[in-house]
Amino acid sequence: MARDLTVLPGESSLAHSLQIPQSLGGRTKLSDIPTIARLHGDAKRGEAKVAVCYVCHQVGAQGTPFGPNLAGWAAARTTEQILTDLIAPSERLAHGFDQPARLRSRDGKHIVEGLVSNYSHHAGSLNIKVFGGQMKKILFREGGIKVEFLKDHSWMPPASEMGLTDQDLRDLVEYLKSI
Incomplete structure (x- = not known):
């Protein structure tokens, strides 16, 4: 309605x-985007990792309607673009x-x-x-x-503040591209 x-x-x-959390998990050290992009991603493992996104995003009907709905979001993006958005969310803010x-x-x-x-x-x-x-x-x-x-600021914490590893990110990308 x-x-x-x-x-x-x-x-x-x-x-x-009413403040937004700055971190959603443990801190991790991530490799550069080309290194992560070369990993083999697994959509099934990514589906399990998408739960961290539900805190702020919907994926279809699941999750919270704060950030953009992620269903279909990755379809027209390259692996590198998706990784950039997850690793450095303030670089390009969604309309x-x-x-x-x-x-x-x-x-x-x-x-x-x-x-x-x-x-x-x-x-x-x-x-x-x-x-x-x-x-x-x-x-x-x-x-x-x-x-x-706040200019050029995303409320989304970078992937390194969500406890995600290089492999988690690559798996998450494969899952997001599949939905």
Whole structure:
């Protein structure tokens, strides 16, 4: 069921923080893209590894609608392009996901992070999709909320912050190309 996002009730204060995790697993050291691309990928093993993506992405109907839906996303991309997007997600932001922002309450105690849409400086309002996929309308001028747009920033942590190995990435690429 579609919702009209222009009629969300507006919030003029940030009652609590909603921040996006910077890491989704242990830290790993990854090889360069050509080295990973030369590995043999296994889509079955990649299907098991895609679970780490469900925290922020949907794959078809499974997962969380925060980042782009990954079903069909890899079909028109090369292995190297997909690896680049997973290893260095801030290098190329997907359309519609290119307005990351951080909001701070007037007193600085609360921070809300997410993806902005329907920003209106004149009206003093914006819609922000927060971690988990919920959309909130914020009346930033009325509440004295500071809006910081983050240039060339993806909320997606790099693959090295998700506990993924070279082989995990190559397997994940094969799985994403198969769906």
